[in-house]
Amino acid sequence: MFMSHQVAELVAKCLQARDMAYCPYSQFPVGAAILTSGGAIITGCNVENASYGLTVCAERTAIQRAVAEGHRSFTAIAVTCDIKDSFVGPCGACRQVLMEFGTEWDIYLTKPDGSYKKTSLRELLPLAFSPAHLAEDGN
Ligand SMILES: O=c1ccn([C@H]2C[C@H](O)[C@@H](CO)O2)c(=O)[nH]1
Numbered sequence: 001m002f003m004s005h006q007v008a009e010l011v012a013k014c015l016q017a018r019d020m021a022y023c024p025y026s027q028f029p030v031g032a033a034i035l036t037s038g039g040a041i042i043t044g045c046n047v048e049n050a051s052y053g054l055t056v057c058a059e060r061t062a063i064q065r066a067v068a069e070g071h072r073s074f075t076a077i078a079v080t081c082d083i084k085d086s087f088v089g090p091c092g093a094c095r096q097v098l099m100e101f102g103t104e105w106d107i108y109l110t111k112p113d114g115s116y117k118k119t120s121l122r123e124l125l126p127l128a129f130s131p132a133h134l135a136e137d138g139n
C-alpha cells in the first residue's frame with residue numbers, strides 16, 4: 001500500500017502533465033502520472049500527429065516512458081482530461097497496454113479540480129487477455 005500524500009502528488013503531477021499535451025487537432029488535452037513501486041513518478045501527455053491515427057494517448061506515453069527508464073512494477077496511475085462533470089476512464093487501447101504490467105495497480109480517474117475516483121483494471125477490463133495467457137512471458 002502507499003500513502004495518501006502520494007496520491008495527492010500523483011494527482012497533482014497528472015494535472016501538470018496535461019498542460020504539456022500536444023493536441024492541436026482535437027484540442028483535448030490529457031495527462032497521466034504513474035507511480036512506480038520504487039516511488040518514482042513518471043508522467044505523460046497525449047501527443048497528436050497530422051496523420052491523426054499516429055496519435056499516442058497520455059497513458060501510453062507515460063508507460064512507454066516509464067519502461068524506457070527501467071520501471072516495470074507500478075503501484076498507481078492517475079489520469080485526467082478537461083471534463084469537469086464526470087470521471088473519464090482510459091481508452092480501450094490504453095487499458096490493454098496497462099494490463100501488460102499487471103492488474104494489481106490502482107487507477108485514479110481525476111477531474112480538473114483534483115477530485116478523483118479510484119478504480120482498477122479488473123473493473124475497467126474484465127475478462128481481459130493478458131500475458132498470462134501466452135506460453136512465453138514476453139521477456
Ligand atoms: O484515454 C485516452 C483517450 C484519449 N486521449 C487523447 C487522444 C487524443 O489526442 C485526444 C482525443 O481523443 O485525447 C488520451 O490521451 N487518452
Ligand SMILES: [Zn+2]
Pocket residue numbers: 057058059060090091092093094095
Ligand atoms: Zn488511450
